[in-house]
Structures are given as C-alpha cells and as structure tokens.
Amino acid sequence: MVSQIGEALQSNSVIITLNSVGWMAAGLEIIHYFGMFVLVGSIAMVDLRVIGIAGQQQSATKLAQRLFPWMWAGLALNFLSGFVMFAGIAASYIPDPTFHMKMWIVLAAVVFGIIVQWKLPAWDKSPTMPISAKLIATVSLLLWVGAILAGNEVPALSGLG
Amino acid sequence: MTDSSVVTFGNWLQHQSFALSVATSDWAYPFVQATHFTGLSLWVGTTVATDLSLMGMGNQYQSPLQLFNALFVWNWIGFCIAVLGGFLLFSAAAATYVINPAFLTKLGFLIPVALILHIVIQTKMREWGQQPKMPRVAKIAGSVELLFWILVVTAAVSIPYFG
16 A cells, blocks of 8 residues: 555656756755755754753743744755655655654654744743753754754665665 | 866875775764764754844844844854864765865855855844844845855755766
C-alpha cells in the first residue's frame, strides 16, 4: 500500500518535471536549505533566550512573537520543497531506515517547537525562567541540530538524494 | 596567484591530516556538514529576521533595533561556526573547489559583497533605529542583503552541477 503510493508519486508527471529539469531541481534544494536556515535559526534564538544565553535584556514573548512567524514560514518552505524531492524517488525513501530516523527527529523537533510557542507566555510571567522551560528549550535545540545531522546522514549512509 | 598555484595550494590543503580525516572517515563528513549548516541556520536565520525587520515586517512587537540587539551576538557566533565547518568541508576536496566556477563565485564575489553590506547595515542600525520610521535606504539595504544571501545559497547549491 505505502509502496504503491511511492510508485504513484514518483511517476507523477509534475513531480518528474520538478525533479529532472536542472534549474527546477536546484531551485528545490535552494528553497529547502534557505527554509531550513530560517526555520532553525528562528526557533534556536527563542530556545537560547529561554535557556538564558541570548537577548536577556528583553521579553522572551516579544522575541518569540517576532520570530515564530518566520519559523513557520521557514518550515512551510522546507516541508514543501522537501516533499517534492522526496516524491521524486519516494519508492527508495519509503523503506529507508535513515530517512525514517530523520522524519521522526523532525517530527519531535516540530512538537517541541509547538510546546515552546504554547508555553512561553506562561514561562515569561515568572520572574526567572522555570527549570522545566530551560530543559524543554534545550531538547528543542538539540533536536533541530539532530534533524540537520540526520538530514546529512541520509545521503551519507543510504546514498539517497 | 595563478591558476596552478591555487591548485597546488588546494592539493597541499587536502592532504593535511585533518582534511584527510574529514574526507575519508564515514562519520566525520556528515558531522562537519551538520556543523556548517547549524552555523548557517544561526547566521542566515538571524540575518533574515533583521533584513525583514528593516523592510518593515514584524515590527509591531519590537523595534528593528531591539530585535537587532537581541540577535547580534548569536548572529556572529553562527558565522564563526559556519566558517569553521565550511573551511573543513572545503579542505576535504580543496583542489576541486578552487577550480569550480560556482564555488569561486560564492566565495570570491557573493560572500564578500554580502558581508560588507551586512557590516554596513550593522554599523548604521543604531542611527536608523533612533528615527521614528525606518528610512528608505534601510529598506533597500535590507532587501538587497536578503537577495544576496539567497544568491549565496544558490551558488552553493550549484557547486555539484559544475563539479
């Protein structure tokens, strides 16, 4: 069933065109990387603020309100371009364990990003950041670095992409 | 330097023990790549947020100067991490990189121009930030810088197409 979806995706003519015309394939990579930098840079700054080593002179909530829209915009660019690249050789990615690991880490990182965004106004009300907040922000930061590493391990270990 | 002395330098660099260990170890290369990309996330992420703020976006929460102050230190920490990772990636295949037109465009033209503009923006930020409304020149500088970093990523992605 899943492998049939993979076959259907990679035989779709739009997907084939996007992945095989040189400048379009390069464009997908550019969007994927640029989106990732904006996504990870934005959430990392909020995490570092919560941990207590960035922008201490101003409110964490304000910084987060400013950066979270860019985080979501970066995620959207990263996800859409990533999906098209995945779809191009979906049947090979679907059974690949390194790719699974990358997707689980990304999913966990997004969940932690949502937790930080959701909890931040409450954390910011207390005079000092609660220790649980710092812990969650640290995990979020490590997960994003892990997601980047896992992304590099997919071509290194599986030869895909 | 002539073409051949650049290639000689590239060959020398990629035969240094640290470069060989990045190039030949199964685990080191992805780690070094991840270092480069983590640094770039901090650098590009904080730079883009500042540029968008100069262009007038997202300023309802805090002024561009407040944002700039919050991001400044980590902006440059990200830069240092990116340069460290980038240098190690470069040294692993230096002789190939020094003759690649996309790499030469990236390192010889786009990054210097983008960096100079970045530093000009940072030195002007305080002055611009004291005005009630961002001057027109700040908006232009922010948009041009954003465009330049997109071009840097474009050149970087194009490197394998010329290799």
